[in-house]
Amino acid sequence: MAANKRIMKELGEINTNPPPGCAIRLAKEDDINLWDVTMDGPQDSPYTGGKFHIQIVLPKEYPFKPPVLTFRTKIYHPNVTNDDKGAMCLGMLRADEWKPPNKIVDVLKLVRAVLAAPQPDDAVEAGIANEFKTDRKAFDKTAQDWVKKYAK
Amino acid sequence: MDSDDEVNSVISSEDLGGDADSSVGDFGGDDSDVDFDELQEHDGFDTQEKDLKPRKKAFEIDHKVYSPEDIQRQQDDQVAEVATLLEQPHESTAILLRYGRWNKERLIEQYMDNQEEVLDKAGLGQDVQKSPPRIEVIDGFVCDICCEDTPGLRSFALKCGHRFCVDCYRQYLAQKIRGEGEAARIKCPGDGCNRVVDAKSLDILVRTDLTDRYHQLLMRTYVDDKENLKWCPSPNCVYAIECGVRKRDLTRVVPTVFCDCKHSFCFGCTLPDHQPCPCSLVKLWLKKCEDDSETANWISANTKECPKCHSTIEKNGGCNHMTCRKCRNEFCWMCMGMWSEHGTSWYNCSRFEEKSGLDARDAQARSRQSLERYLHYFNRYHNHEQSAKLDKDIFHKTEKKMTLLQSASDMSWIEVQFLEEASQALQRCRQTLKWTYAFAYYLARNNETEIFEDNQKNLELAVEDLSEMFEKPTDQLSGLRVEMMDKTTFCNRRRIVVLDDTAKRLKEGVSYNLHFYGFGVVC
Numbered sequence: 001m002a003a004n005k006r007i008m009k010e011l012g013e014i015n016t017n018p019p020p021g022c023a024i025r026l027a028k029e030d031d032i033n034l035w036d037v038t039m040d041g042p043q044d045s046p047y048t049g050g051k052f053h054i055q056i057v058l059p060k061e062y063p064f065k066p067p068v069l070t071f072r073t074k075i076y077h078p079n080v081t082n083d084d085k086g087a088m089c090l091g092m093l094r095a096d097e098w099k100p101p102n103k104i105v106d107v108l109k110l111v112r113a114v115l116a117a118p119q120p121d122d123a124v125e126a127g128i129a130n131e132f133k134t135d136r137k138a139f140d141k142t143a144q145d146w147v148k149k150y151a152k
Numbered sequence: 153m154d155s156d157d158e159v160n161s162v163i164s165s166e167d168l169g170g171d172a173d174s175s176v177g178d179f180g181g182d183d184s185d186v187d188f189d190e191l192q193e194h195d196g197f198d199t200q201e202k203d204l205k206p207r208k209k210a211f212e213i214d215h216k217v218y219s220p221e222d223i224q225r226q227q228d229d230q231v232a233e234v235a236t237l238l239e240q241p242h243e244s245t246a247i248l249l250r251y252g253r254w255n256k257e258r259l260i261e262q263y264m265d266n267q268e269e270v271l272d273k274a275g276l277g278q279d280v281q282k283s284p285p286r287i288e289v290i291d292g293f294v295c296d297i298c299c300e301d302t303p304g305l306r307s308f309a310l311k312c313g314h315r316f317c318v319d320c321y322r323q324y325l326a327q328k329i330r331g332e333g334e335a336a337r338i339k340c341p342g343d344g345c346n347r348v349v350d351a352k353s354l355d356i357l358v359r360t361d362l363t364d365r366y367h368q369l370l371m372r373t374y375v376d377d378k379e380n381l382k383w384c385p386s387p388n389c390v391y392a393i394e395c396g397v398r399k400r401d402l403t404r405v406v407p408t409v410f411c412d413c414k415h416s417f418c419f420g421c422t423l424p425d426h427q428p429c430p431c432s433l434v435k436l437w438l439k440k441c442e443d444d445s446e447t448a449n450w451i452s453a454n455t456k457e458c459p460k461c462h463s464t465i466e467k468n469g470g471c472n473h474m475t476c477r478k479c480r481n482e483f484c485w486m487c488m489g490m491w492s493e494h495g496t497s498w499y500n501c502s503r504f505e506e507k508s509g510l511d512a513r514d515a516q517a518r519s520r521q522s523l524e525r526y527l528h529y530f531n532r533y534h535n536h537e538q539s540a541k542l543d544k545d546i547f548h549k550t551e552k553k554m555t556l557l558q559s560a561s562d563m564s565w566i567e568v569q570f571l572e573e574a575s576q577a578l579q580r581c582r583q584t585l586k587w588t589y590a591f592a593y594y595l596a597r598n599n600e601t602e603i604f605e606d607n608q609k610n611l612e613l614a615v616e617d618l619s620e621m622f623e624k625p626t627d628q629l630s631g632l633r634v635e636m637m638d639k640t641t642f643c644n645r646r647r648i649v650v651l652d653d654t655a656k657r658l659k660e661g662v663s664y665n666l667h668f669y670g671f672g673v674v675c
Contacts, residue, residue, distance in 0.1 A: 005298060005299050005300065006297065006298050006299045009299045061327060061331075063297055064323055064324055064327040065327065065331075095332060096332070096334075099339075099341055099342065099343050099344070099345075100296075100297040100316075100320065100324055100341050101296040101297055101314075101316075101341065101342065101343045102343055
């Protein structure tokens with residue numbers, strides 16, 4: 001498969017030069033389509049100090065279809081679903097916006113940027129988004145509590 | 153036609169459409185602000201030919217059926233016309249028109265205002281006239297998608313210069329076309345690039361099976377983009393219908409159209425023909441039936457309401473001494489009166505004269521009334537739906553009946569056709585009747601509604617008569633021939649009366665029963 005070469009190359013590049021705050025490895029030795037990422041909560045955000053486990057599934061059509069990203073660590077964030085899925089649906093991860101030359105490293109950079117600056121207008125959790133917009137203090141508080149509870 | 157047409161010597165949509173209406177309908181969006189009434193009246197005196205035909209009924213709607221070839225030709229003609237005007241090659245013009253959702257007036261206007269911006273937004277950039285894109289082999293090329301760098305790797309790039317290997321390009325296009333059903337607006341695979349992959353480039357890259365699907369999808373988009381065109385929703389039907397009725401006309405008209413595949417449907421909502429009931433009411437009604445009908449039936453048959461707090465209560469034990477679980481009110485199931493007034497007479501409730509019981513039953517009656525009212529209309533609606541299905545079963549047996557009849561009597565094939573006509577009339581009339589009941593549910597009580605109900609009753613009587621005859625054993629049918637033919641004609645005429653009357657009323661504006669209209673309104 002042509003895709004394998006691409007994935008191997010991406011994996012090689014990302015391991016020699018990982019994006020800031022990210023540690024990446026394969027979830028299983030023999031499956032290059034399932035990646036485990038540990039992301040540090042960005043400084044100056046309520047998530048600082050937290051360690052978030054993110055799983056990336058590369059569909060078999062990758063890179064023609066976008067990777068699917070899920071938060072395995074519970075996180076209080078407008079752009080991550082507050083359920084057992086922890087799904088994230090953001091800009092370049094949508095099928096109609098994803099372009100094949102886009103790389104996982106770009107995705108991870110985007111995710112980290114969104115952790116630092118949530119996008120409430122593009123939210124999957126309307127309630128959290130609303131709180132983020134109207135009562136920033138309460139939002140920060142809950143987000144920090146969750147970090148202590150789940151992301152240590 | 154006016155002199156403007158001579159300036160554009162190319163074929164315009166009028167030549168295709170044939171009559172003036174289609175050209176009015178062609179330019180979706182702002183320019184098409186032609187009132188429905190004007191459209192209809194305009195139609196009345198513009199063509200003398202029409203005066204010779206019998207006058208159009210109020211419920212009949214002008215429409216035209218197009219084959220895929222017609223649709224293709226329409227697109228080609230419009231592309232040709234606009235291409236001359238904009239001085240652009242056909243491929244680019246097609247992309248521009250698709251970008252502008254086939255609203256050519258607006259596109260031309262925007263193009264004249266700011267050519268570069270329009271070209272850019274449509275994904276055409278500046279240099280559209282240069283050499284066409286082709287598959288090339290470039291030394292030292294590395295595909296950014298698959299990371300392949302084998303010497304001699306064939307690659308392709310659009311004008312934007314984002315170059316990828318042919319295999320990746322193909323797979324990308326296949327994913328878009330087959331996986332996502334995208335066609336008119338597939339963008340260059342390059343990161344952040346908005347340039348649209350044009351049909352010619354696509355033909356260079358993909359194989360015929362995909363090209364066919366691509367062109368099919370392009371056709372879909374064309375019809376979907378045009379407000380005056382709709383695909384016939386019948387399975388496997390390839391025709392599209394053109395009709396001038398707009399969304400905002402739908403409160404005043406029910407635009408039933410007839411496809412060449414024999415399917416008749418509403419141009420407004422593409423559901424099967426639902427004359428005389430307007431689309432918005434159909435939607436309300438179907439939603440209501442989906443939510444309520446079974447539940448309402450059951451509630452009506454099995455429950456009563458607590459006379460004090462109106463909670464719905466199902467009697468699950470034998471004793472008539474009820475205690476409401478919610479408000480702890482104690483009452484008698486039989487007379488609905490307060491239990492305390494019963495004293496010790498447990499088992500035979502002989503206390504109907506009691507005031508509290510009377511009041512409670514009154515209140516109960518009122519609250520049940522709206523449910524009963526709904527069920528009245530629903531049961532009749534449902535009945536016609538079921539009967540139409542049964543009639544259809546009979547219709548399938550009709551052909552057998554017809555051959556039987558031919559051999560049993562001395563009738564010729566043409567002479568037994570009355571059975572098929574009767575069967576079709578039954579189908580049509582029941583369809584109409586069914587929707588008259590949904591319509592009536594929302595109508596306000598007034599003189600006009602009474603006229604409507606009279607018409608409805610007359611049609612229903614005629615239909616039931618015909619239906620009864622239709623079920624007679626084959627040996628009796630030949631004797632009923634003349635009578636059945638008369639009844640068929642009568643049914644059809646009664647149906648026209650109902651439809652014509654309601655169509656006229658709709659046009660003038662109908663007053664609805666606001667209580668029910670507002671009941672369960674969906675967004």
